[in-house]
Amino acid sequence: MTAAAMHGAALSVLDGGLAAVRRRGEAVIIPVGALVAGLLAFAIFLAFIGRSPVEFYGLVYKAAFGSAFSWENTLARTAPLLLAALCTALPARLGMIMIGGEGAIVLGGVAAGVFAMSWPALPGALGIAGMAAAAALAGGIWIGAIGLVRHVRGVNETIASLLMAYVAVALMNHLVEGPFRDAGSLNKPSTAPLADGFRTGTIPGFDVHWGLAIGIAACVLCWILLERTSWGFAARIVGGNVRAAHVQGLPVGRLVVGFSVLAGSLAGIAGMVEVAAVHGAANASLAAGYGYTGILIAFLARHHMLAIIPVATLLAGFDAASGLVQRRMDLPDATVLVLQGMVFVSILAGEALHGRLTWLRGPARS
């Protein structure tokens, strides 16, 4: 008690000091520790099937981060992952576990492709802006609707968003194989190839498409929104304690739906970037699992908007390495999925450690 009283007296002195470092320490040590534990578990798995973990991680490093070329390859894969992770991390800050980003991504891609087909004569910049708007609208409505039914009817948003993702993929397949199929796409049904003016090029001096810049900007803007604006503060109150938010008269419903729409829009734009920068048309390649990797990234980053950037880069690196690992070590390409799964399980287990690492804490608590 006396120690606590002394701390009370030292109220202003300690502000932002050692105590804060200790507190934040937990938020860094647990996810990093979980990541390392997951990598170690995978190393044991490799050793068990008779492959060298050292060779594996060495190859992953070389393929993902070893040269300028491999960095470019990794960063190109990072772009959609950033936006996909935001689709889980933003709603998470309001207390929702939204895991259906994949659905918003594929529908955003289709919307972008259909927009480009419908107004092919638009000037490039306007066309790209229009594609982005169409994609954001499609993704926003998709995830926003889940936020709405969760708020109004109490429907579980986790299950709903997951199931809706399957519906979205089916809808995409129907649209690109049916009404919006380009007659020229023979063995891979697609929308019409984008006009050259609709293709987003690469960032000057850097062989990575603009999606990376969009993704990083989105992370930074979302961080500013949450940490520096009153809307974000209100959203964090809703996530922190929805009862307290009601008592304060905050518009809980509008915040829940609004942030769901924003999250879905960002995922939709991820789909648009895939169409405009990578595939050149909307087709089944959109359902590449970015939405699901995004869930893993959001949890690893503890739903911190800026932490998403390094985590997404790391996982994009694993992804980029999968081909090389497959060829050199003769491992199936699902190996990287096994790695991701182990890391994810390890992170979920790490969640249980929060508040239990007593050695991280200050000497006294009041």
Place this chain on the structure above:
Amino acid sequence: MTGFAAAAGALSVEAVGVSMRFGDVVALDDVSVRVEAGTMHALLGENGAGKSTFVKCLMGFHRMTAGQIVVGSREVDVRDPRAAHAHGLGMVYQHFTLVPSLSGAENMVISRERVPTVIDWQAERAALARFVDTMPFTAPLDVPVQRLAAGERQKLEILKQLYLGRRFLILDEPTSVLTPGEADELLGTLRDLTRSGRLTVLMITHKLREVSAFAHVVSVLRQGRHVGTGRVADLDHGSMAAMMIGEKTVRAGTERGNAVGSVGLRVQDLRTPDRTGRKEIVIDSLSVRSGEIVGIAGISGNGQTELMEVLTGQRRPQSGGIRIDGRSYVPSRAAVHATGVRCLPEEPLRNACASRMSLAENLAFRTFDRTVDGRRRFWLDRPALRSRARDLAARFRIHAASVEHPMASLSGGNVQRAVLARELTGTIRVLIVANPCFGLDFAAVAEVRSRILTVRNSGAAVLLISEDLDEILELADRILVMSEGRIVHETARACADAAVIGRHMAGRP
């Protein structure tokens, strides 16, 4: 029936030099208390005085750092609760430990140390009936526990302890969930059991009235030390309270002004289903004038929570509504700011704070989106938010390692102070409060109540919903009683009679 056979009269228990340390924190320091056989012994103390730690040491939940326990005339080693039970020591908790879906008889049989794999219920029931015949009181044994009233459950709990052969019984605030009538009946039963030499009782309480009416001897703990033991007959409330709180200065009772003004808060024709959906909350008319405190007394679960949820905007009523200063009121952000309605919901950490956000952020919940002159703001002013938090923390004496620490790291009293600091600054027109002192210690209770009175005296209309009748009697100018979702009784402060109010609370006017 092993337990029953072993029962052979009340036990004396003596704790000698008991100390308990958790790391660097000394919870108990050299406590020696002797509880004579066949007495009813009250253990008084503030929150955090070490009462619970002490009885947990007796029951073997904690391994004490130093000291001995003497049961009867033998020193015993209470390694764990099983060992305590074997020596005839038992405990009744504040919250019930009976299985709600089973009957009283089933609960008693399954609590035995050794239950046969196949239970011969006919034989057990006959044995139980014989056992109950020897008891001076009874409780319904064939009805599922969930259908019993709180008083009956508590009696069943005690009956179970006797059936299990316990001869020394510890009760942790046994009356906190009972009506005054039920409490008196239960404590009377316990006293009779001690008088007849069947049982010794050690009762943790903070209700001085119960101590003086029922206990023989009282021991007082303060900050982990034993500060005194005495015969209840020799002590008055003043000296017991003085022993409990020591030399701490309690804020003097605030003067009560008498200016009662216009109606500030009115609830009209309110109808809403309760949380089970089976019953309805009906409030035809309830008005609170400015400068008065209207207290709503009632036992928990009679619709107070639902009423509070409607008033705070957590629940939309089926019909009817709230008027503030004559105008219809829906608790939105703009209306909360414009009308000066403030709420102190019960269990502040659960209902009014975000435990993972920092103290500074929690203190800003009401003001973060407004500029000083009341306009909306988009960008947060974080330096202002922090300096305001430091200022409030100092003024309301919130003890925290820093304003950047998460709310969850604060003690209960400090959480309540933080919520008071947030809600009671600025101009207040209407204040709605629910159980503001639940779980707080003596000094904090006095501080919270004095702040509520200050708000009233400054001309606000205050609605106080509380399960603590003493609190209502101390604070309210007008007292209403809520039972079965309706207001069943109203009385002015001057003519309030605790017995009449208690009967209405129990639904038996």
